[in-house]
Amino acid sequence: MLHRVIQQFGLRVQSINEVEDSHSSTVYKCTLSNSENVFLKIPYTKLKCQREFEAYELLKGSISIPDMLDYWSGDLECPGAFLLSELKGKPLTSEASPSVAFQVGVLHAEMHTIRPPAVQVLTGIQNEFTNWSNFVEHQFYSFAEDVRDVLDAQLYKQAIVKFEEMKRWLPSPDGPSFIHMDFRSANIIVDGNKVSGIIDFESVRFGSTEIDFTKLFRDFLRFDTTLYKAYREGYKSIRPLIDLEMVLPFYRFTDAFNSIGWCKRRGIEKNALFLKQNVESLKKFLL
Known part of the structure:
Protein backbone atom coordinates (compact mmCIF):
# COMPACT_ATOMS: atom_id res chain seq x y z
CA MET A 1 0.00 0.00 0.00
CA LEU A 2 2.88 2.37 0.79
CA HIS A 3 4.29 1.99 -2.72
CA ARG A 4 0.86 2.59 -4.23
CA VAL A 5 0.52 5.82 -2.23
CA ILE A 6 4.00 6.97 -3.27
CA GLN A 7 3.08 6.28 -6.86
CA GLN A 8 -0.27 8.05 -6.45
CA PHE A 9 1.50 11.23 -5.30
CA GLY A 10 4.27 10.91 -7.89
CA LEU A 11 7.05 11.14 -5.31
CA ARG A 12 10.74 10.55 -5.90
CA VAL A 13 11.80 9.15 -2.54
CA GLN A 14 15.34 8.96 -1.21
CA SER A 15 14.57 7.31 2.15
CA ILE A 16 11.53 6.19 4.19
CA ASN A 17 11.14 5.73 7.95
CA GLU A 18 7.97 4.71 9.76
CA VAL A 19 6.90 7.02 12.59
CA GLU A 20 6.49 4.89 15.72
CA ASP A 21 4.24 6.96 18.01
CA SER A 22 1.19 6.96 15.73
CA HIS A 23 -1.80 4.97 16.99
CA SER A 24 -4.66 5.63 14.57
CA SER A 25 -2.75 5.87 11.30
CA THR A 26 0.33 4.53 9.58
CA VAL A 27 2.74 7.43 9.14
CA TYR A 28 6.01 7.56 7.21
CA LYS A 29 8.65 10.28 7.15
CA CYS A 30 10.04 10.50 3.64
CA THR A 31 13.12 12.31 2.42
CA LEU A 32 12.64 13.20 -1.22
CA SER A 33 15.31 13.29 -3.91
CA ASN A 34 15.58 17.09 -3.42
CA SER A 35 16.33 16.47 0.33
CA GLU A 36 12.93 17.84 1.41
CA ASN A 37 11.18 15.99 4.24
CA VAL A 38 7.48 15.19 3.93
CA PHE A 39 5.09 12.85 5.71
CA LEU A 40 2.79 10.22 4.25
CA LYS A 41 -0.19 9.43 6.42
CA ILE A 42 -2.58 6.53 5.85
CA PRO A 43 -5.46 6.49 8.39
CA TYR A 44 -6.85 3.12 9.49
CA THR A 45 -10.42 3.84 8.38
CA LYS A 46 -12.38 5.97 5.92
CA LEU A 47 -14.00 7.85 8.81
CA LYS A 48 -10.65 8.78 10.36
CA CYS A 49 -9.47 9.87 6.93
CA GLN A 50 -12.53 12.08 6.41
CA ARG A 51 -12.14 13.64 9.86
CA GLU A 52 -8.51 14.44 9.16
CA PHE A 53 -9.34 15.96 5.77
CA GLU A 54 -12.10 18.15 7.19
CA ALA A 55 -9.86 19.23 10.08
CA TYR A 56 -7.19 20.50 7.68
CA GLU A 57 -9.83 22.45 5.80
CA LEU A 58 -11.26 23.96 9.02
CA LEU A 59 -7.97 24.80 10.73
CA LYS A 60 -6.05 26.10 7.71
CA GLY A 61 -5.03 29.71 8.28
CA SER A 62 -6.22 29.72 11.90
CA ILE A 63 -4.04 27.16 13.68
CA SER A 64 -0.41 26.22 13.10
CA ILE A 65 -0.62 22.80 11.40
CA PRO A 66 1.26 21.03 8.59
CA ASP A 67 0.37 21.99 5.04
CA MET A 68 -1.73 19.39 3.24
CA LEU A 69 0.37 19.14 0.08
CA ASP A 70 -1.81 16.48 -1.54
CA TYR A 71 -4.67 14.16 -0.73
CA TRP A 72 -5.90 10.87 -2.15
CA SER A 73 -9.42 9.71 -1.29
CA GLY A 74 -8.37 6.08 -1.61
CA ASP A 75 -10.13 3.06 -3.06
CA LEU A 76 -11.53 -0.28 -1.91
CA GLU A 77 -8.17 -1.33 -0.48
CA CYS A 78 -6.86 1.99 0.88
CA PRO A 79 -8.94 4.32 3.13
CA GLY A 80 -7.09 7.33 1.72
CA ALA A 81 -3.79 9.11 2.23
CA PHE A 82 -2.27 12.51 2.95
CA LEU A 83 0.96 14.13 1.82
CA LEU A 84 1.93 16.59 4.55
CA SER A 85 4.66 19.14 5.05
CA GLU A 86 7.08 18.85 7.96
CA LEU A 87 6.65 20.94 11.09
CA LYS A 88 10.17 21.77 12.22
CA GLY A 89 11.13 20.43 15.61
CA LYS A 90 10.41 17.50 17.91
CA PRO A 91 7.50 16.43 20.14
CA LEU A 92 6.95 18.35 23.35
CA THR A 93 8.74 17.04 26.48
CA SER A 94 8.69 17.86 30.19
CA GLU A 95 12.02 19.64 29.67
CA ALA A 96 10.22 22.48 27.89
CA SER A 97 10.47 26.05 29.16
CA PRO A 98 7.60 28.05 30.70
CA SER A 99 7.59 30.09 27.47
CA VAL A 100 6.82 26.94 25.49
CA ALA A 101 4.12 25.91 27.98
CA PHE A 102 2.55 29.37 27.58
CA GLN A 103 2.54 28.94 23.78
CA VAL A 104 0.95 25.50 24.13
CA GLY A 105 -1.82 27.13 26.16
CA VAL A 106 -2.31 29.78 23.47
CA LEU A 107 -2.43 27.15 20.71
CA HIS A 108 -4.91 25.01 22.63
CA ALA A 109 -7.20 27.95 23.36
CA GLU A 110 -7.06 29.14 19.75
CA MET A 111 -8.19 25.70 18.65
CA HIS A 112 -11.04 25.80 21.17
CA THR A 113 -12.31 29.10 19.73
CA ILE A 114 -13.22 27.33 16.49
CA ARG A 115 -16.96 26.62 16.32
CA PRO A 116 -18.99 24.32 14.06
CA PRO A 117 -19.30 25.94 10.61
CA TYR A 141 -19.30 1.80 28.19
CA SER A 142 -18.04 0.86 24.73
CA PHE A 143 -14.56 0.41 26.21
CA ALA A 144 -16.07 -1.30 29.27
CA GLU A 145 -16.79 -4.36 27.15
CA ASP A 146 -13.03 -4.75 26.63
CA VAL A 147 -12.02 -3.69 30.14
CA ARG A 148 -14.18 -6.42 31.64
CA ASP A 149 -11.85 -9.01 30.10
CA VAL A 150 -8.75 -7.42 31.66
CA LEU A 151 -9.68 -6.40 35.22
CA ASP A 152 -10.78 -8.69 38.01
CA ALA A 153 -14.52 -8.61 38.61
CA GLN A 154 -14.42 -6.61 41.86
CA LEU A 155 -12.17 -3.89 40.45
CA TYR A 156 -14.29 -3.66 37.31
CA LYS A 157 -17.48 -3.28 39.38
CA GLN A 158 -15.85 -0.55 41.50
CA ALA A 159 -14.89 1.35 38.35
CA ILE A 160 -18.45 1.29 37.01
CA VAL A 161 -19.84 2.58 40.31
CA LYS A 162 -17.13 5.28 40.45
CA PHE A 163 -17.96 6.47 36.94
CA GLU A 164 -21.65 6.85 37.72
CA GLU A 165 -20.89 8.72 40.96
CA MET A 166 -18.36 11.15 39.44
CA LYS A 167 -20.44 11.85 36.35
CA ARG A 168 -23.13 13.53 38.48
CA TRP A 169 -20.74 16.30 39.56
CA LEU A 170 -19.69 17.48 36.12
CA PRO A 171 -20.40 21.16 35.35
CA SER A 172 -22.31 22.34 32.30
CA PRO A 173 -20.30 21.58 29.14
CA ASP A 174 -18.09 24.32 27.65
CA GLY A 175 -18.57 24.76 23.93
CA PRO A 176 -19.32 23.79 21.28
CA SER A 177 -15.63 23.89 20.47
CA PHE A 178 -13.27 22.09 18.13
CA ILE A 179 -11.63 19.45 20.36
CA HIS A 180 -8.60 17.42 19.38
CA MET A 181 -9.36 14.38 21.61
CA ASP A 182 -5.66 13.39 21.51
CA PHE A 183 -3.98 16.63 22.60
CA ARG A 184 -0.85 15.08 24.06
CA SER A 185 2.88 15.80 24.01
CA ALA A 186 3.59 13.54 21.02
CA ASN A 187 1.21 15.57 18.86
CA ILE A 188 2.64 19.00 19.78
CA ILE A 189 5.78 19.91 17.85
CA VAL A 190 8.35 22.24 19.39
CA ASP A 191 11.37 23.79 17.68
CA GLY A 192 13.75 25.10 20.32
CA ASN A 193 11.80 27.65 22.34
CA LYS A 194 8.96 27.93 19.85
CA VAL A 195 5.86 25.78 19.34
CA SER A 196 5.71 24.87 15.65
CA GLY A 197 2.19 23.49 15.72
CA ILE A 198 -0.02 20.47 16.25
CA ILE A 199 -0.55 17.25 14.27
CA ASP A 200 -2.95 14.29 14.02
CA PHE A 201 -6.64 14.99 13.64
CA GLU A 202 -8.27 11.60 13.07
CA SER A 203 -10.15 11.68 16.40
CA VAL A 204 -11.41 15.28 16.41
CA ARG A 205 -14.97 16.32 17.29
CA PHE A 206 -16.99 19.36 18.17
CA GLY A 207 -17.83 19.10 21.83
CA SER A 208 -16.99 20.32 25.32
CA THR A 209 -13.44 21.55 25.98
CA GLU A 210 -13.37 19.76 29.35
CA ILE A 211 -12.23 16.45 27.84
CA ASP A 212 -9.36 17.98 25.90
CA PHE A 213 -7.04 18.80 28.83
CA THR A 214 -6.74 15.23 30.09
CA LYS A 215 -3.86 13.79 28.07
CA LEU A 216 -1.80 16.98 28.16
CA PHE A 217 -2.11 16.96 31.96
CA ARG A 218 -1.26 13.25 32.09
CA ASP A 219 1.85 13.52 29.91
CA PHE A 220 3.11 17.06 30.56
CA LEU A 221 1.40 19.51 32.91
CA ARG A 222 1.27 17.46 36.11
CA PHE A 223 5.05 17.18 36.42
CA ASP A 224 5.86 20.87 36.97
CA THR A 225 3.64 23.50 38.59
CA THR A 226 5.58 26.28 36.83
CA LEU A 227 4.74 24.81 33.43
CA TYR A 228 1.14 24.23 34.49
CA LYS A 229 0.81 27.88 35.56
CA ALA A 230 2.41 29.13 32.32
CA TYR A 231 0.09 26.95 30.23
CA ARG A 232 -2.96 28.27 32.08
CA GLU A 233 -1.83 31.87 31.57
CA GLY A 234 -1.34 31.24 27.86
CA TYR A 235 -4.76 29.66 27.51
CA LYS A 236 -6.52 32.45 29.44
CA SER A 237 -4.88 35.07 27.23
CA ILE A 238 -7.16 33.80 24.42
CA ARG A 239 -10.35 32.55 26.12
CA PRO A 240 -11.68 31.77 29.63
CA LEU A 241 -10.40 28.54 31.16
CA ILE A 242 -12.85 26.20 32.86
CA ASP A 243 -12.25 24.96 36.41
CA LEU A 244 -9.80 22.17 35.63
CA GLU A 245 -9.68 20.99 39.24
CA MET A 246 -13.38 20.20 38.95
CA VAL A 247 -13.26 18.19 35.72
CA LEU A 248 -9.77 16.67 35.57
CA PRO A 249 -10.34 13.95 38.24
CA PHE A 250 -13.31 12.59 36.28
CA TYR A 251 -11.60 12.69 32.88
CA ARG A 252 -8.31 11.34 34.21
CA PHE A 253 -10.24 8.43 35.70
CA THR A 254 -12.15 7.74 32.47
CA ASP A 255 -8.95 8.13 30.44
CA ALA A 256 -7.25 5.42 32.51
CA PHE A 257 -10.29 3.15 32.21
CA ASN A 258 -10.75 3.72 28.46
CA SER A 259 -7.02 3.28 27.85
CA ILE A 260 -7.20 -0.20 29.39
CA GLY A 261 -9.91 -1.03 26.86
CA TRP A 262 -7.81 0.50 24.09
CA CYS A 263 -4.89 -1.77 25.04
CA LYS A 264 -7.17 -4.80 24.88
CA ARG A 265 -8.33 -3.83 21.38
CA ARG A 266 -4.86 -3.03 20.07
CA GLY A 267 -3.05 -5.96 21.71
CA ILE A 268 -2.20 -6.50 25.39
CA GLU A 269 1.32 -7.81 24.77
CA LYS A 270 2.19 -5.01 22.35
CA ASN A 271 0.92 -2.36 24.79
CA ALA A 272 1.88 -4.07 28.07
CA LEU A 273 3.64 -1.07 29.62
CA PHE A 274 0.83 1.36 28.78
CA LEU A 275 -1.69 -1.15 30.12
CA LYS A 276 0.22 -1.52 33.40
CA GLN A 277 0.43 2.27 33.83
CA ASN A 278 -3.30 2.68 33.35
CA VAL A 279 -4.29 -0.18 35.63
CA GLU A 280 -2.13 1.37 38.35
CA SER A 281 -3.69 4.79 37.73
CA LEU A 282 -7.19 3.33 37.88
CA LYS A 283 -6.46 1.61 41.19
CA LYS A 284 -5.25 4.91 42.68
CA PHE A 285 -8.51 6.60 41.71
CA LEU A 286 -10.54 3.77 43.19
CA LEU A 287 -8.59 3.74 46.43
Whole structure:
Protein backbone atom coordinates (compact mmCIF):
# COMPACT_ATOMS: atom_id res chain seq x y z
CA MET A 1 0.00 0.00 0.00
CA LEU A 2 2.88 2.37 0.79
CA HIS A 3 4.29 1.99 -2.72
CA ARG A 4 0.86 2.59 -4.23
CA VAL A 5 0.52 5.82 -2.23
CA ILE A 6 4.00 6.97 -3.27
CA GLN A 7 3.08 6.28 -6.86
CA GLN A 8 -0.27 8.05 -6.45
CA PHE A 9 1.50 11.23 -5.30
CA GLY A 10 4.27 10.91 -7.89
CA LEU A 11 7.05 11.14 -5.31
CA ARG A 12 10.74 10.55 -5.90
CA VAL A 13 11.80 9.15 -2.54
CA GLN A 14 15.34 8.96 -1.21
CA SER A 15 14.57 7.31 2.15
CA ILE A 16 11.53 6.19 4.19
CA ASN A 17 11.14 5.73 7.95
CA GLU A 18 7.97 4.71 9.76
CA VAL A 19 6.90 7.02 12.59
CA GLU A 20 6.49 4.89 15.72
CA ASP A 21 4.24 6.96 18.01
CA SER A 22 1.19 6.96 15.73
CA HIS A 23 -1.80 4.97 16.99
CA SER A 24 -4.66 5.63 14.57
CA SER A 25 -2.75 5.87 11.30
CA THR A 26 0.33 4.53 9.58
CA VAL A 27 2.74 7.43 9.14
CA TYR A 28 6.01 7.56 7.21
CA LYS A 29 8.65 10.28 7.15
CA CYS A 30 10.04 10.50 3.64
CA THR A 31 13.12 12.31 2.42
CA LEU A 32 12.64 13.20 -1.22
CA SER A 33 15.31 13.29 -3.91
CA ASN A 34 15.58 17.09 -3.42
CA SER A 35 16.33 16.47 0.33
CA GLU A 36 12.93 17.84 1.41
CA ASN A 37 11.18 15.99 4.24
CA VAL A 38 7.48 15.19 3.93
CA PHE A 39 5.09 12.85 5.71
CA LEU A 40 2.79 10.22 4.25
CA LYS A 41 -0.19 9.43 6.42
CA ILE A 42 -2.58 6.53 5.85
CA PRO A 43 -5.46 6.49 8.39
CA TYR A 44 -6.85 3.12 9.49
CA THR A 45 -10.42 3.84 8.38
CA LYS A 46 -12.38 5.97 5.92
CA LEU A 47 -14.00 7.85 8.81
CA LYS A 48 -10.65 8.78 10.36
CA CYS A 49 -9.47 9.87 6.93
CA GLN A 50 -12.53 12.08 6.41
CA ARG A 51 -12.14 13.64 9.86
CA GLU A 52 -8.51 14.44 9.16
CA PHE A 53 -9.34 15.96 5.77
CA GLU A 54 -12.10 18.15 7.19
CA ALA A 55 -9.86 19.23 10.08
CA TYR A 56 -7.19 20.50 7.68
CA GLU A 57 -9.83 22.45 5.80
CA LEU A 58 -11.26 23.96 9.02
CA LEU A 59 -7.97 24.80 10.73
CA LYS A 60 -6.05 26.10 7.71
CA GLY A 61 -5.03 29.71 8.28
CA SER A 62 -6.22 29.72 11.90
CA ILE A 63 -4.04 27.16 13.68
CA SER A 64 -0.41 26.22 13.10
CA ILE A 65 -0.62 22.80 11.40
CA PRO A 66 1.26 21.03 8.59
CA ASP A 67 0.37 21.99 5.04
CA MET A 68 -1.73 19.39 3.24
CA LEU A 69 0.37 19.14 0.08
CA ASP A 70 -1.81 16.48 -1.54
CA TYR A 71 -4.67 14.16 -0.73
CA TRP A 72 -5.90 10.87 -2.15
CA SER A 73 -9.42 9.71 -1.29
CA GLY A 74 -8.37 6.08 -1.61
CA ASP A 75 -10.13 3.06 -3.06
CA LEU A 76 -11.53 -0.28 -1.91
CA GLU A 77 -8.17 -1.33 -0.48
CA CYS A 78 -6.86 1.99 0.88
CA PRO A 79 -8.94 4.32 3.13
CA GLY A 80 -7.09 7.33 1.72
CA ALA A 81 -3.79 9.11 2.23
CA PHE A 82 -2.27 12.51 2.95
CA LEU A 83 0.96 14.13 1.82
CA LEU A 84 1.93 16.59 4.55
CA SER A 85 4.66 19.14 5.05
CA GLU A 86 7.08 18.85 7.96
CA LEU A 87 6.65 20.94 11.09
CA LYS A 88 10.17 21.77 12.22
CA GLY A 89 11.13 20.43 15.61
CA LYS A 90 10.41 17.50 17.91
CA PRO A 91 7.50 16.43 20.14
CA LEU A 92 6.95 18.35 23.35
CA THR A 93 8.74 17.04 26.48
CA SER A 94 8.69 17.86 30.19
CA GLU A 95 12.02 19.64 29.67
CA ALA A 96 10.22 22.48 27.89
CA SER A 97 10.47 26.05 29.16
CA PRO A 98 7.60 28.05 30.70
CA SER A 99 7.59 30.09 27.47
CA VAL A 100 6.82 26.94 25.49
CA ALA A 101 4.12 25.91 27.98
CA PHE A 102 2.55 29.37 27.58
CA GLN A 103 2.54 28.94 23.78
CA VAL A 104 0.95 25.50 24.13
CA GLY A 105 -1.82 27.13 26.16
CA VAL A 106 -2.31 29.78 23.47
CA LEU A 107 -2.43 27.15 20.71
CA HIS A 108 -4.91 25.01 22.63
CA ALA A 109 -7.20 27.95 23.36
CA GLU A 110 -7.06 29.14 19.75
CA MET A 111 -8.19 25.70 18.65
CA HIS A 112 -11.04 25.80 21.17
CA THR A 113 -12.31 29.10 19.73
CA ILE A 114 -13.22 27.33 16.49
CA ARG A 115 -16.96 26.62 16.32
CA PRO A 116 -18.99 24.32 14.06
CA PRO A 117 -19.30 25.94 10.61
CA ALA A 118 -22.67 27.55 9.91
CA VAL A 119 -22.78 26.62 6.22
CA GLN A 120 -20.28 23.83 5.53
CA VAL A 121 -21.70 20.31 5.92
CA LEU A 122 -19.29 17.96 7.69
CA THR A 123 -19.57 14.19 7.20
CA GLY A 124 -16.53 13.14 9.24
CA ILE A 125 -16.34 15.48 12.23
CA GLN A 126 -19.35 14.92 14.45
CA ASN A 127 -20.87 17.60 16.69
CA GLU A 128 -21.33 15.84 20.03
CA PHE A 129 -21.94 18.96 22.13
CA THR A 130 -25.72 18.87 22.43
CA ASN A 131 -25.59 15.28 23.71
CA TRP A 132 -22.27 15.60 25.54
CA SER A 133 -23.18 13.51 28.56
CA ASN A 134 -24.38 10.70 26.30
CA PHE A 135 -21.18 10.90 24.24
CA VAL A 136 -18.96 10.54 27.32
CA GLU A 137 -21.11 7.70 28.63
CA HIS A 138 -21.12 5.90 25.28
CA GLN A 139 -17.32 6.10 25.05
CA PHE A 140 -16.92 4.72 28.57
CA TYR A 141 -19.30 1.80 28.19
CA SER A 142 -18.04 0.86 24.73
CA PHE A 143 -14.56 0.41 26.21
CA ALA A 144 -16.07 -1.30 29.27
CA GLU A 145 -16.79 -4.36 27.15
CA ASP A 146 -13.03 -4.75 26.63
CA VAL A 147 -12.02 -3.69 30.14
CA ARG A 148 -14.18 -6.42 31.64
CA ASP A 149 -11.85 -9.01 30.10
CA VAL A 150 -8.75 -7.42 31.66
CA LEU A 151 -9.68 -6.40 35.22
CA ASP A 152 -10.78 -8.69 38.01
CA ALA A 153 -14.52 -8.61 38.61
CA GLN A 154 -14.42 -6.61 41.86
CA LEU A 155 -12.17 -3.89 40.45
CA TYR A 156 -14.29 -3.66 37.31
CA LYS A 157 -17.48 -3.28 39.38
CA GLN A 158 -15.85 -0.55 41.50
CA ALA A 159 -14.89 1.35 38.35
CA ILE A 160 -18.45 1.29 37.01
CA VAL A 161 -19.84 2.58 40.31
CA LYS A 162 -17.13 5.28 40.45
CA PHE A 163 -17.96 6.47 36.94
CA GLU A 164 -21.65 6.85 37.72
CA GLU A 165 -20.89 8.72 40.96
CA MET A 166 -18.36 11.15 39.44
CA LYS A 167 -20.44 11.85 36.35
CA ARG A 168 -23.13 13.53 38.48
CA TRP A 169 -20.74 16.30 39.56
CA LEU A 170 -19.69 17.48 36.12
CA PRO A 171 -20.40 21.16 35.35
CA SER A 172 -22.31 22.34 32.30
CA PRO A 173 -20.30 21.58 29.14
CA ASP A 174 -18.09 24.32 27.65
CA GLY A 175 -18.57 24.76 23.93
CA PRO A 176 -19.32 23.79 21.28
CA SER A 177 -15.63 23.89 20.47
CA PHE A 178 -13.27 22.09 18.13
CA ILE A 179 -11.63 19.45 20.36
CA HIS A 180 -8.60 17.42 19.38
CA MET A 181 -9.36 14.38 21.61
CA ASP A 182 -5.66 13.39 21.51
CA PHE A 183 -3.98 16.63 22.60
CA ARG A 184 -0.85 15.08 24.06
CA SER A 185 2.88 15.80 24.01
CA ALA A 186 3.59 13.54 21.02
CA ASN A 187 1.21 15.57 18.86
CA ILE A 188 2.64 19.00 19.78
CA ILE A 189 5.78 19.91 17.85
CA VAL A 190 8.35 22.24 19.39
CA ASP A 191 11.37 23.79 17.68
CA GLY A 192 13.75 25.10 20.32
CA ASN A 193 11.80 27.65 22.34
CA LYS A 194 8.96 27.93 19.85
CA VAL A 195 5.86 25.78 19.34
CA SER A 196 5.71 24.87 15.65
CA GLY A 197 2.19 23.49 15.72
CA ILE A 198 -0.02 20.47 16.25
CA ILE A 199 -0.55 17.25 14.27
CA ASP A 200 -2.95 14.29 14.02
CA PHE A 201 -6.64 14.99 13.64
CA GLU A 202 -8.27 11.60 13.07
CA SER A 203 -10.15 11.68 16.40
CA VAL A 204 -11.41 15.28 16.41
CA ARG A 205 -14.97 16.32 17.29
CA PHE A 206 -16.99 19.36 18.17
CA GLY A 207 -17.83 19.10 21.83
CA SER A 208 -16.99 20.32 25.32
CA THR A 209 -13.44 21.55 25.98
CA GLU A 210 -13.37 19.76 29.35
CA ILE A 211 -12.23 16.45 27.84
CA ASP A 212 -9.36 17.98 25.90
CA PHE A 213 -7.04 18.80 28.83
CA THR A 214 -6.74 15.23 30.09
CA LYS A 215 -3.86 13.79 28.07
CA LEU A 216 -1.80 16.98 28.16
CA PHE A 217 -2.11 16.96 31.96
CA ARG A 218 -1.26 13.25 32.09
CA ASP A 219 1.85 13.52 29.91
CA PHE A 220 3.11 17.06 30.56
CA LEU A 221 1.40 19.51 32.91
CA ARG A 222 1.27 17.46 36.11
CA PHE A 223 5.05 17.18 36.42
CA ASP A 224 5.86 20.87 36.97
CA THR A 225 3.64 23.50 38.59
CA THR A 226 5.58 26.28 36.83
CA LEU A 227 4.74 24.81 33.43
CA TYR A 228 1.14 24.23 34.49
CA LYS A 229 0.81 27.88 35.56
CA ALA A 230 2.41 29.13 32.32
CA TYR A 231 0.09 26.95 30.23
CA ARG A 232 -2.96 28.27 32.08
CA GLU A 233 -1.83 31.87 31.57
CA GLY A 234 -1.34 31.24 27.86
CA TYR A 235 -4.76 29.66 27.51
CA LYS A 236 -6.52 32.45 29.44
CA SER A 237 -4.88 35.07 27.23
CA ILE A 238 -7.16 33.80 24.42
CA ARG A 239 -10.35 32.55 26.12
CA PRO A 240 -11.68 31.77 29.63
CA LEU A 241 -10.40 28.54 31.16
CA ILE A 242 -12.85 26.20 32.86
CA ASP A 243 -12.25 24.96 36.41
CA LEU A 244 -9.80 22.17 35.63
CA GLU A 245 -9.68 20.99 39.24
CA MET A 246 -13.38 20.20 38.95
CA VAL A 247 -13.26 18.19 35.72
CA LEU A 248 -9.77 16.67 35.57
CA PRO A 249 -10.34 13.95 38.24
CA PHE A 250 -13.31 12.59 36.28
CA TYR A 251 -11.60 12.69 32.88
CA ARG A 252 -8.31 11.34 34.21
CA PHE A 253 -10.24 8.43 35.70
CA THR A 254 -12.15 7.74 32.47
CA ASP A 255 -8.95 8.13 30.44
CA ALA A 256 -7.25 5.42 32.51
CA PHE A 257 -10.29 3.15 32.21
CA ASN A 258 -10.75 3.72 28.46
CA SER A 259 -7.02 3.28 27.85
CA ILE A 260 -7.20 -0.20 29.39
CA GLY A 261 -9.91 -1.03 26.86
CA TRP A 262 -7.81 0.50 24.09
CA CYS A 263 -4.89 -1.77 25.04
CA LYS A 264 -7.17 -4.80 24.88
CA ARG A 265 -8.33 -3.83 21.38
CA ARG A 266 -4.86 -3.03 20.07
CA GLY A 267 -3.05 -5.96 21.71
CA ILE A 268 -2.20 -6.50 25.39
CA GLU A 269 1.32 -7.81 24.77
CA LYS A 270 2.19 -5.01 22.35
CA ASN A 271 0.92 -2.36 24.79
CA ALA A 272 1.88 -4.07 28.07
CA LEU A 273 3.64 -1.07 29.62
CA PHE A 274 0.83 1.36 28.78
CA LEU A 275 -1.69 -1.15 30.12
CA LYS A 276 0.22 -1.52 33.40
CA GLN A 277 0.43 2.27 33.83
CA ASN A 278 -3.30 2.68 33.35
CA VAL A 279 -4.29 -0.18 35.63
CA GLU A 280 -2.13 1.37 38.35
CA SER A 281 -3.69 4.79 37.73
CA LEU A 282 -7.19 3.33 37.88
CA LYS A 283 -6.46 1.61 41.19
CA LYS A 284 -5.25 4.91 42.68
CA PHE A 285 -8.51 6.60 41.71
CA LEU A 286 -10.54 3.77 43.19
CA LEU A 287 -8.59 3.74 46.43
